[in-house]
Amino acid sequence: MSTSREWVGRRLGTVPGGGEDGDGAFQVVGKAMPRVDAVSKVTGATVYADDLSFPGTLHCVLLRSPLPHARIRCIDVQEAAGLPDVVAVLTGAAMPTRFGVSPSSEEEQALAADKVRYVGEPVAAVAARDEATAREACKMIQVDYELLEPVTSIDQALEVPMDEPIHAASKDGNVHRLASLEFGDVDEGFAASDHVREDVFFYEGSNHLAMEEHSATAIFSDGQLTVWSSTQSPHSVHRALSSVLGLPMRRVRVVATPHGGGFGGKVDPCSHEIVVAKLAMITGRPVKCTLTREEVFYNHRGRHPVLMWVRTGVTQDGRIRAMHFRTALDGGAHASLGAATTYYTGALQPATYDLPAYRFEGCRVFTNKAPCGPKRGHGTPQPRFALELHLDKLAEDLGMDPVELRRRNYVRPNSRTVNGLRITSCAIEKVTDEVLAASGFSRRERRDGHGQGFAVSAYLCGAGTPMYLNRMPHSEVSLKVDRGGVTVFCGATDIGQGSDTVLATLVAEELGLERGDVRLVTGDTGLTPVDLGSYSSRVTFMAGNAAIEAARKMRATLVAAAAEHSGSRPAEMTVAGGKIGPLSFEQAVAAAEERYGTLGSVGSYAPPPSISASKYRGSAVGPSPAFSYSAAVVDLDADRVSGEVRVNKVWIAHDIGRALNPVLVRGQVEGGVYMGLGEALMEAQAYRNGLLHHPSVLEYKTPLSSDMPEIEQLLVEQPDPEGPYGAKEVGQGPLLPVVPAVVSAIHDALGVWVDEVPVTPEKILRALDAHAKGSDPRTGPRSFPEIPYPPCEKVALPDAASATL
Amino acid sequence: MLRLRVNGETYETLTESNETLLEILRERLGLTGTKHGCELGECGACTVLLDGTPVLACLVLPDQIDDAEVTTVEGLADGSVLHPLQEAFMALGASQCGYCTAGMLLSAKALLDEQPDPTREEIRAALAGNVCRCTGYASIVDAVALAAKAPKGAR
Numbered sequence: 001m002s003t004s005r006e007w008v009g010r011r012l013g014t015v016p017g018g019g020e021d022g023d024g025a026f027q028v029v030g031k032a033m034p035r036v037d038a039v040s041k042v043t044g045a046t047v048y049a050d051d052l053s054f055p056g057t058l059h060c061v062l063l064r065s066p067l068p069h070a071r072i073r074c075i076d077v078q079e080a081a082g083l084p085d086v087v088a089v090l091t092g093a094a095m096p097t098r099f100g101v102s103p104s105s106e107e108e109q110a111l112a113a114d115k116v117r118y119v120g121e122p123v124a125a126v127a128a129r130d131e132a133t134a135r136e137a138c139k140m141i142q143v144d145y146e147l148l149e150p151v152t153s154i155d156q157a158l159e160v161p162m163d164e165p166i167h168a169a170s171k172d173g174n175v176h177r178l179a180s181l182e183f184g185d186v187d188e189g190f191a192a193s194d195h196v197r198e199d200v201f202f203y204e205g206s207n208h209l210a211m212e213e214h215s216a217t218a219i220f221s222d223g224q225l226t227v228w229s230s231t232q233s234p235h236s237v238h239r240a241l242s243s244v245l246g247l248p249m250r251r252v253r254v255v256a257t258p259h260g261g262g263f264g265g266k267v268d269p270c271s272h273e274i275v276v277a278k279l280a281m282i283t284g285r286p287v288k289c290t291l292t293r294e295e296v297f298y299n300h301r302g303r304h305p306v307l308m309w310v311r312t313g314v315t316q317d318g319r320i321r322a323m324h325f326r327t328a329l330d331g332g333a334h335a336s337l338g339a340a341t342t343y344y345t346g347a348l349q350p351a352t353y354d355l356p357a358y359r360f361e362g363c364r365v366f367t368n369k370a371p372c373g374p375k376r377g378h379g380t381p382q383p384r385f386a387l388e389l390h391l392d393k394l395a396e397d398l399g400m401d402p403v404e405l406r407r408r409n410y411v412r413p414n415s416r417t418v419n420g421l422r423i424t425s426c427a428i429e430k431v432t433d434e435v436l437a438a439s440g441f442s443r444r445e446r447r448d449g450h451g452q453g454f455a456v457s458a459y460l461c462g463a464g465t466p467m468y469l470n471r472m473p474h475s476e477v478s479l480k481v482d483r484g485g486v487t488v489f490c491g492a493t494d495i496g497q498g499s500d501t502v503l504a505t506l507v508a509e510e511l512g513l514e515r516g517d518v519r520l521v522t523g524d525t526g527l528t529p530v531d532l533g534s535y536s537s538r539v540t541f542m543a544g545n546a547a548i549e550a551a552r553k554m555r556a557t558l559v560a561a562a563a564e565h566s567g568s569r570p571a572e573m574t575v576a577g578g579k580i581g582p583l584s585f586e587q588a589v590a591a592a593e594e595r596y597g598t599l600g601s602v603g604s605y606a607p608p609p610s611i612s613a614s615k616y617r618g619s620a621v622g623p624s625p626a627f628s629y630s631a632a633v634v635d636l637d638a639d640r641v642s643g644e645v646r647v648n649k650v651w652i653a654h655d656i657g658r659a660l661n662p663v664l665v666r667g668q669v670e671g672g673v674y675m676g677l678g679e680a681l682m683e684a685q686a687y688r689n690g691l692l693h694h695p696s697v698l699e700y701k702t703p704l705s706s707d708m709p710e711i712e713q714l715l716v717e718q719p720d721p722e723g724p725y726g727a728k729e730v731g732q733g734p735l736l737p738v739v740p741a742v743v744s745a746i747h748d749a750l751g752v753w754v755d756e757v758p759v760t761p762e763k764i765l766r767a768l769d770a771h772a773k774g775s776d777p778r779t780g781p782r783s784f785p786e787i788p789y790p791p792c793e794k795v796a797l798p799d800a801a802s803a804t805l
Numbered sequence: 806m807l808r809l810r811v812n813g814e815t816y817e818t819l820t821e822s823n824e825t826l827l828e829i830l831r832e833r834l835g836l837t838g839t840k841h842g843c844e845l846g847e848c849g850a851c852t853v854l855l856d857g858t859p860v861l862a863c864l865v866l867p868d869q870i871d872d873a874e875v876t877t878v879e880g881l882a883d884g885s886v887l888h889p890l891q892e893a894f895m896a897l898g899a900s901q902c903g904y905c906t907a908g909m910l911l912s913a914k915a916l917l918d919e920q921p922d923p924t925r926e927e928i929r930a931a932l933a934g935n936v937c938r939c940t941g942y943a944s945i946v947d948a949v950a951l952a953a954k955a956p957k958g959a960r
Contacts, residue, residue: 034895034896035898035901038895038900041894041895041903041906042878042881042895042900042903042906042910043838043879043887044837044838044839044877044878044906044907045838047837048840048904050837050841051837209936209938210902210938211840211850211902211904211936212840212842212904213841213842258903259902260840260902260903261902261904261939495902496939498901663896664898666944667898667901667940667944670941670944671901672941673941674940674941675941696845697847697936698845702936702938704936705929705933705937705942705945706929706932708941708942708943710943711943
């Protein structure tokens with residue numbers, strides 16, 4: 001198809017951060033180009049999970065609990081099973097093995113057998129010739145429930161359970177996880193401070209609302225199970241299927257289909273993925289299940305609601321001496337990645353600010369609500385929101401410029417944090433400079449109803465530790481090259497962020513080819529070597545480095561063969577423009593096949609051990625091979641009468657390392673800003689008595705095209721020494737500073753604090769009302785609950801040798 | 806028997822009276838380029854053109870489409886030559902996960918057919934019924950504005 005109309009081509013140069021020519025040193029890296037699958041996407045040719053159909057497919061519908069908390073006395077499926085065209089009915093008794101996304105969270109059943117823990121939990125499944133019949137049969141299933149008192153808030157979860165804990169095996173009532181860590185001497189730090197301040201904040205939960213509803217199809221034939229699913233982590237689904245179905249992993253293949261959006265909502269293995277597999281094994285026919293939008297809200301795994309308390313001691317000149325941070329997470333009914341989420345609410349504060357002493361206490365509780373899990377930023381947007389606003393308030397106390405206060409405490413490049421994290425490349429100063437210069441923040445117009453807010457943040461380039469303990473690579477690539485072409489095999493999953501494009505770009509660059517010359521097989525556990533999945537902004541860094549390693553080995557082989565064939569020295573060979581030295585790429589491949597036989601190369605990536613210098617409970621959370629930094633300024637108008645907020649413009653500077661493709665980078669930056677604005681101003685997965693308020697796209701409010709302000713992105717390109725061509729992450733970081741910057745701007749505009757998001761007009765008016773009455777001019781939580789944190793684990797500071805890298 | 810024209814081709818198919826155009830397109834005609842994100846008329850993913858007007862295919866029933874002309878994303882390109890909107894979406898990265906893309910393209914086509922030189926405000930308003938979670942809409946609005954500048958013969 002035609003893809004290079006001149007009138008479009010000329011415009012590519014206008015993409016921020018790159019021109020058509022990119023960096024002259026590279027052939028494809030750094031150039032603004034369409035994604036490699038762009039034609040399929042704009043012509044409707046991309047086959048997503050629900051677009052797949054196989055002959056004889058049965059349709060599966062899940063029966064879900066109408067109650068938030070109840071014991072299942074018995075389930076009668078007889079009538080449903082007898083309905084014509086119903087082929088199989090399944091209950092939890094058939095799949096007793098519990099599973100979860102990580103070994104510490106293996107407490108879910110594919111279908112609840114003993115009790116239900118939230119409205120929407122799957123309890124039975126029907127496979128029928130068509131969806132309508134399956135739905136009809138579900139209505140005929142009789143479930144005899146014994147009601148239990150639902151637990152619907154953090155406070156309630158901390159009390160002694162009325163009936164029984166949500167998870168009966170729990171020793172701590174409804175407390176799922178407690179964390180209690182101290183780095184350095186916090187009491188001494190507070191004693192040495194000139195000023196100490198405490199604040200309490202709340203961040204509401206939210207759903208990913210990926211446009212594509214989850215969908216999976218399974219086929220069992222010849223003793224092999226294959227599941228096609230819109231998953232972000234085919235490897236996790238592979239492990240869960242093997243475990244629950246009792247099949248060795250070598251008998252299970254999971255194919256991640258082209259993906260209609262994830263944002264963290266498709267990381268966990270899900271009930272429907274296991275159910276369709278089991279039904280395919282029982283019936284011998286293909287079985288498909290596609291969730292409705294309402295079901296996606298119940299499946300959830302979204303942003304945790306988090307209540308936070310923070311206390312910080314500073315000297316008169318604004319240097320932080322000690323920080324104490326407490327979080328309480330409302331986890332919903334299951335573990336998901338919640339243990340990691342809990343630690344993430346405390347892990348990255350020291351990766352942004354140089355804290356000489358830091359105490360973190362975290363607590364996650366179970367409640368009878370849809371399970372929370374990882375959403376873009378995983379456990380860090382909430383504490384980022386609290387921390388940045390807390391620093392604004394501290395600056396106000398000290399009469400100091402809020403940016404200056406932050407600058408005095410910024411982490412430095414090539415340093416070691418108090419909690420043992422290795423910081424290498426770090427453009428925190430530069431992103432601050434860029435966003436301030438572009439926005440004119442310090443010269444902003446001061447008038448009632450208009451404000452600007454500033455915030456800064458840090459994020460991972462991939463979790464440094466895998467989701468289950470092992471010492472294998474995090475990402476693996478194999479490369480097949482022969483006279484028929486070049487094929488990259490990698491388990492990485494393109495969820496729309498463009499990881500396929502990144503892999504094609506890196507391999508093409510190394511082999512002197514165009515991206516379109518590189519065939520990709522990705523996200524298929526039967527064909528591709530392992531990659532852990534698309535989460536924690538890990539794919540570019542980890543799969544990218546693995547791909548480069550494999551491609552460089554192949555390049556060396558081809559260069560050696562071409563040199564021998566042409567009688568020149570390998571060092572003289574250039575690899576570019578479809579040529580290897582004097583030979584065409586095809587001739588070089590033929591020479592290498594003649595010389596060496598079958599050609600293949602592999603590459604893998606695991607983070608270096610030096611990324612973490614301390615060992616403590618939870619030390620697996622936080623370390624990363626690199627950190628990206630983002631800074632934002634938000635400009636808005638806030639109406640004193642109506643409480644309405646209109647965001648005028650967002651400036652966002654991001655420490656990208658190197659933009660491998662500015663088109664993709666722009667999409668991630670603007671998408672992150674958009675999602676941050678949504679969480680700041682409207683998105684909320686809210687409940688009444690255990691019942692979700694609004695499980696629909698219409699009522700779950702998100703910003704539309706008509707709501708979006710102008711976004712000006714400023715890419716800071718300081719290549720990371722270990723990143724692929726110096727690249728760092730961009731998928732999650734740019735969301736983080738937006739939320740606090742919005743709330744800070746509202747304070748700038750109206751002089752009141754709204755210490756909880758989403759900020760609504762009603763909350764602004766309440767704060768204004770309090771201000772008018774002479775009381776504390778804020779809306780937000782008043783107190784933090786008593787939580788039975790265990791005594792702090794005192795963690796030795798990293799030794800001096802590792803403190804400076 | 807329902808008779809309708811989709812992307813210039815005539816189809817005759819049996820339907821249930823409560824079957825939606827979305828289901829007919831995807832399940833009876835095998836045209837899966839049109840997506841669903843809610844099936845309740847809330848997300849815009851299934852937007853198609855019905856006699857040139859954008860409609861939500863999940864809310865359209867058979868008796869509204871007898872003998873109608875339907876345009877879906879599969880009908881936007883002219884053979885192997887892409888529509889300027891498709892070119893612009895590709896060039897500017899306006900399609901990321903791609904799930905809202907079909908609906909966005911058709912809402913945008915309806916706008917450009919009606920108003921060949923829209924302001925950015927008009928573009929934002931025309932796309933306000935199509936939810937996208939990836940892009941933040943900026944590249945989509947840019948792409949529609951860019952497509953509007955294409956030589957007239959190109960669309």
